Amino acid sequence: MWAFRRASIHLKNRVFSLRGAQIFFPKSEIASCSLGHYNHVFAESEVLIDGLLSSTKFYSTSSSSKLYMAVRTLSSTKFCSTSSSSKLYTAVHTFSSQAGTESGGENGDDLEDGFSELEGPTDATEEALSGDENMDDQLISEVDSAATYTNNAFLEIGTEVDGGEKEYSKTRATSPMTEAILAALPLTIHKVLDKWVEEGKEVTRKEVTSTFLHLRKRKLFLKALKLSEWLKSTKHLDFLERDYASHVDFIAKASSIFQADDYINKIPESFRGEHVYRTLLANCVATTHVKKSEEVFNRMKDLKFPLTTFTCNQLLILYKRTNKKKIADVLLLMEKENIKPSLFTYQLLIDVKGLSKDISGMEQVLETMKAEGLEVDTRIQASLARHYAANGLENKAEAVLKEMEGENIQKNRWVCKTIIPIYASLRRADEVDRLWEVCKSNPGLEECMAAIVAWGKLDRISDAEETFEKMLKMLKKPASKHFSVLLKVYTDRKMIEKGKELVRRMAETCPSIWPSTLDSLVKLYIDAGEVEKAEKILDAAHVRNKGRPMFTSFLAVMDQYANRGDIHNAEKIFQKMRQAGYFSRLQLYQSLVRAYTNAKSPAYGFTERMKADNIYPDKAMSNLLAQVDPFRKTEVDELLG
Known part of the structure; x- marks a missing residue:
């Protein structure tokens, strides 16, 4: 998921400037993006390191120096420092090689992170609701991370x-x-x-x-x-x-x-x-406002506030979405400032290794964490199990799940809501049935919601519906989030009529719509071929709830307009996404440029728009930009002079 700088990129090639927020890579393979008949070199905003790493010379034998040497020779796996940051960097230094692999490069980063924005770990049920997909925006919209x-x-x-x-604990009454x-x-x-x-x-x-x-x-x-x-x-x-x-x-x-x-x-x-x-x-x-985030970080530095693990973790979250190659800089900064990685830092890196399908690297990060005396908690175990399952390592996934379950599932029943959907991902219906029997006589809401997700993954729609009805009887005032789990089951299987009927039931009891429910609702109408209706629902919910719909909700509508070559409506959705606070995401521009491509229309000033947002095209995006470059010369143009 996250990508670190490649082995050919050396710090000595970088030019740092105070507050100028620009850094150039004159010899870097990532800086030059071929766009038709010319090359654009984008200047990266790098305020996080200005002043802190302005010197490119380290003569010390400290762990900072060793880490610097490791950064310069990323292809080497030798690293002698014993500091936690050094070990961590060694464990994750190969991320750059994962860029553009099956993890999706830039394409998948906004949708798969399982961590709350303000560093609070996610609730297991929210992870279950996400179905291990779209977790990042699910959490932005639904988990009030500020509560923790x-x-x-x-x-x-x-x-x-x-x-x-x-x-801090929450008061129920x-x-x-x-x-x-x-x-x-x-x-x-x-x-x-x-x-x-x-x-x-x-x-x-x-x-x-x-x-x-x-x-x-x-x-x-x-x-x-x-x-x-x-x-x-x-x-x-x-x-x-x-x-x-x-x-x-x-x-x-x-x-x-x-x-x-x-x-x-x-x-x-x-x-x-x-x-x-x-x-x-x-x-x-x-x-995800990169410029503002870096500006605030720089201001904190100018005010002489101490650099903390919390602050660095925020930068890791930011660059995970916008520019993975900067992750290495954050780790280098942590090493130089002797900032010890937290459990959350390791959890982030374990997740990113798993999502980039680097299982050995994920396990190496885990061992590094253990060597530092940090205990593996349930959330990290759940992440490991999910990534093993996603990569076809069923035995390893089941071993972790059994470890989570312990010797007495009745005593450890609280893990059921987490592991039931993971067993479903492994297609282990027998294990799902066994665990549900533990909960069935007196299930909690979170257990019901996790079971509905699991039944959906196993295509047992009647079981999902039965569990949903059982859950509704437990609720005095059902909220839209309770409907969203079954609605997503219907949407994923394109059960349009059942989905619409569920929406009608929801409208009778729910005063507001949660973002995850809205996301499923929007996709339901898109699958029904009613894109304009999906957009109206999205607009109405946004205005009524005074909240932010999920990134994927906007993108689903925008992609439909892009497929049609409808530039006007694609641009309209693009602006709505920016107004909703979704900045600096390559996916927005990828979808938008496809609208121009499918319309066979030139896109004037497109690269400048991306540059203003600190967006850097990958190879696929560069090819799309070349197709809509208004100044591109065709072979016929070349022949005719």
Whole structure:
């Protein structure tokens, strides 16, 4: 999935510039992209290393020096340093050789990552819902990673997790304040809260904490922002840096990262610390806005904030989607600054090795992690099992699953929701049946949803429907996410009429549509040949929910217009995707240029548009660009002079 620099690329060939955000590879094979009769050399934005790695000379015998030498000779597997970063780099240095392989190069990176935007690990059920596909956008849209984000302002107790940070527990029961805000319209929240105080009710941090958690869980960021504004203006709580960081987070999610950045300038300087800026950075990464992310990173460096594992992991997530060759630079930076990789860092790299079909490399990363004394948790085990299954290594996959299951499945029943869909991927219906028997008498919601996914993979539609009906009886108020698992089963099998009937049932009970449900709904109508209807549904849901549809939902519609050669509508969807925050993705441009190709129309200024977005064409994209180059000369043109 991620690709590192190739062996022929040497750091001595690079020219770094402070804040100029440009770096040139005069001898690099990746810089020159053939576009018809001329070559374009794109200047990469490389602000993450400016000033930190501005010198190309390392004479030290430290691990940083050894890592630098390893980067210069990537074809070598010898590496002597004993530091964790050095070992990690050794384990992953072959990623560049995976670029453009079956992992899909740029094509697959946006759709397969299984990690939350703000570094919180994913919930197993969300992974099951994704069907191991489209996981990245599933998580962006549906997992409120900020609920586990350590900058949450109003949370005070929790358990230690990655990098010494805190993960805070969620309160299940809604408080009276939460109920009042949930019942109110966003613009009336100030009045509701004023009335709350007039009635003599207290505003405590504990109650505010509970309210924010429930609002985040429901993705009601505008309401959360209004509550935060009211708390600030009425001074019912004394704002600390974490409170301001939370406010920045709400602005970024309810409005835009640019307005969140503007707000930072209004925060008292004494509270304008690292937590505030890394909250902004994480939101910039979540929107895949490369320029803004690098700008915020550079600002943090200028402000002398310490470089942390969290920050580096954000960069890894960013470059995984936009420019895999920069991943090596992040690891080199971590090595130079002596930043120890976290469990999440290893989880990312294990996943990327698996997705690039480099199983031996994946196992090497795992061994490196173990050597550093980090324990393999359930999420990493699940990733290993999925990648083994996807690469046809059934025995290895089953060995990991049995290890997860343990000796007593009744005691370890909580793993069922994770391993049931993986067994289905292995076509092990007997194992799915065995595990479902453990849950069947008293299943939890997550177990039901995982089972529906599994039945779908095994083409046992009646079992999926039976489990779905059982789940609905357990729910007082079904949400669209509960319908989405069965809808995806119907959509994947092009069961159009059943899908439409399920949508009608959903409309009767669900006030809003979750992004994963919307994604299945859009694809359902596309499969029915009703692309315009799919686009209308996408637009209506986007406006109504005030949320961001999944990347794949937009792309599915855009691809249909591209196949038709409908440039007007393809460009329209392209702009909607940018407005939704999907920046710097090669897939957008690949789909758009296909519209011009199929329309047999020249695309003026296309390479300049890509360059402005820091998009670098791969070989396939270069061939497409050559076809729509308005200044390309044909063989006949050459003959005629």
